[in-house]
Amino acid sequence: MYRIYTRQNHHNLTVVTLLQLFQELGFQMGRTERYTATTFFMGTARLLKLLRLLTGISVLQQVRGWDITVPKTVTAVEGSCVVVPCHTKPHSRVKWYQYHATKYPVVYDRAQPHKVEHQFKGRTSVVGKAADGNCTLVINDVRRTDNNIQVYAWINPDSSSTQKFHLQTVTISVIEGKAPIISLQEQIMDGDILQANCSIIHSCPSSPPSLHWSKSQFLKNSTIMAFSQEMQGQWLYTETLQGRATYEMHHSNITCSAQFSRFTKKSRLKTLNMLYKPVTVTLKLAKKPVTEGSSVTVECAANCNPPPHTYTWLRREMGQITKITSTLSRKPFINITRDTFILCIAHNDIGEGQSDWLDLDVQYAPVILPKSYCHLTGEVLKCVCQVQAHPDALIHWTIDGNDTLPSSFSAFSTNQTHVLSGVISGPAQSHSDVFCTANNTLGNSTKRLSVNLSDTSSLSTWLIVLIILGLVVLFGCTILIFRKYSRDRPAPGSVCNDTILLRPQGRQGLPDSVQLQSPIYNSPQRSEIEDSQSSPRRPESNPEVEGGVSDVYDNDCVTEIRLIRAQQLHDKETAHLREGQKQPPAKAANCNMDVYLNC
Structure with a gap:
């Protein structure tokens, strides 16, 4: 009796038929046995077909039970991570394997991480939720050794399912990471x-x-x-x-x-590549140093992009500016003087920029300035020699033909921007002959300094005269102010002239001239009548007297005369009353009174 052996390996059903074995046995049997064997083989073949049909239906049902969606290949960048998408029905657990012909290397297993292959430990994880059917695998730190590996997912590995999950593998293709x-x-x-x-x-x-x-x-x-x-x-x-x-x-x-x-x-x-106008423009000399009267070449360097296409050159001398336009960055200048200055303006397609004025630092021979002098004060001679030179000059003195200064002379010098001032002083005579000599590497200059006498006594005399004149003017002004004040307000106690000229007026008049020889008053004290005059209103007087006498100068003297006249009239009336006379005295004749006062 022959059996059909089946082998179940890891939930995979494999049927092994021994047709060749039956055929070999058929050749060794007789005809009757061959017929019997043939009949048995045919029955066995039919049985195998039935088993194959049943097995195929069972496998199809299992595959349809776990429909897994995965790509055939994914591309991973070395050094990055790779995502292997996986989607199926909600499940409880997923386990990832690396496909192998004889073994089952574990790539990911959350329940038993110690079973994960060494090359995948700590690098694999499953993202998403199993309840949502997400079984996606992530492999971190992709390496070149991961290239072309095949992985597959096993859903619910603890179940007794015999589904062939290894039939759906994903191939990982690793590429080299490129530079950004x-x-x-x-x-x-x-x-x-x-x-x-x-x-x-x-x-x-x-x-x-x-x-x-x-x-x-x-x-x-x-x-x-x-x-x-x-x-x-x-x-x-x-x-x-x-x-x-x-x-x-x-x-x-x-x-x-x-x-x-x-x-x-x-x-x-x-x-x-930045585009900008000239932001810094500098001038450079082709040679140094520059001497007066020579020529020089100046280069204009501009920091800009694009480069300048035009240069404008300005030359300034003695306050006059000359303008020159050129397309060259180098420009020669001739006949340079010590006050020559150069400026450059650079132009490009974006804008323009200019340099500072370039001081050429021109060198020249010494020149003794006109303000050099010598003064003799008493017997002390002082000389000052001012020299303009570049480079700085040295000053030598010659007195009365002697190039060496006497020991009694002192000398010193000061320097201010190419102007050197040399000073000597010492005892000398008015007829001293003084020469100043200045020299540098470019030349020398000599000048005779005339001696000027300085008279300090005349200066003191004029100063004293001016002080005296000032005092006199001050005293005169004081006197004028005092006299003006005295004229406006006469002092009390003054004595007026007692000569008064009265001219008659009307039919009853006085004599042509009446001279009152009696003095008015000479009291040094201010009288009570005078105090009344200082009041804002006039004192009361006799109307008869006021009607008959008019005053020329309304001053203190006239007022006092009026008061005395009124008193005399009053005394006469009193005397008539005592004598018993009934007829009143005759009124004073009305007349004009011209008063000439000499106070």
Whole structure:
């Protein structure tokens, strides 16, 4: 009796038929036995077909029970992570294996992590929720040794399922990580916004490589923005650097680098091309030193981009400016003097800029200035010699033909911007002959200094005279002020002239002239009548007297005369009353009174 052996290996049903064995046995049997064997073989074949049919139906039902969706291949970037998408029905557990012909290496097992292969330990994880049917595998720190491995998922490995999960494998293809790519504007105007992009390709959307910028320190107010984009199963991570560009960034380099798990990739250098007007313009001399009367070539150097296309040269001498336009950055100048100054203006397509005035530092022979002098004060001689020279000159003195100064003389000098002042002083006679000589590397100059006498006594005399004149003027002004004050307000106690001329008026009149010889008063004290005059209103008087006498000068003397006249009239009336006379005395005749007072 023959049996059909079946072998179940790891929930996989395999049927082994022994047709060849039956055929070999048929050749060894007789005809009758062959017929019997043939009949048995045919029955056995039918049985095998039935078993195959039943087995196929069972496997189909199992596969349809766990419909797993996985890709055939995924691309991983070395140093990044790789995501193996996996979706199925809600489940309780998933286990990932690496496909092998004879073994079952574990790639991921949360329940038994110690069984995970060494090369995958600490690098694998499953994201998502099993309740949602998410069985996605993530492998971190992808290595080159991970290239072309095949992995497959086993859903609920603790169950008695005999599904052939190894039939749905995913192949991981590892590629080398590339350097990031940097891009920016070809030309940037000074003050415009610089925008640079740094992009890197990776395969780990949850953890892209970190990007680092190497940029100019002159980039102001820079900001960085990041975004990711899926691209044919991989991811493109980009950071955008923005900031205000300045001319100092011209020809500076900018790079970016991507940091993976175990290495760093750097981008290529990008050189910035800034456009800006001439910001610094400097002048350079082709030769030094410059002597007076010679020629010189000046170079105009401008810091700008693009380079200057036109140069404007200005030459200033004695306050006059000459303008010259040229396309050359080098310009020769002739007949240079000590007060020659040069300036350059550079022009490009963006704008213009100018240099400072260039002092050529012209060298010249000594020149003794006209303000050099000698003064003799008493028997002391003082001489000053002022010399203009560049380079600085040395001064030598000659007195009365002697080149060596006497020991009784003192000498010193001061220097101020190419002007040297030499001073000597000592005892000498008025007829001394003094020479000043100055020399430097370019020449010398000699001048005779005339001796001027200085008379200090005459100066003192004039000073005294001026002081005396000032005192006299001050005293005279004081006297004038005092006299004016005295004239406006006469002093009390003055004596008036007692001669008064009265002229008659009307039919009853006095004699043509009446002289009162009696004195008025000479009291040194102010009288009571005088005090009444200082009052704002006039004192009361006799109307008859006032009607008959008019005053020429209304002053104290006239007033006193009026009072005395009124008193005399009063005394007469009193005398008539005592004598008993009834007829009143005759009134004073009305007359005009001319009073000539000499106070």
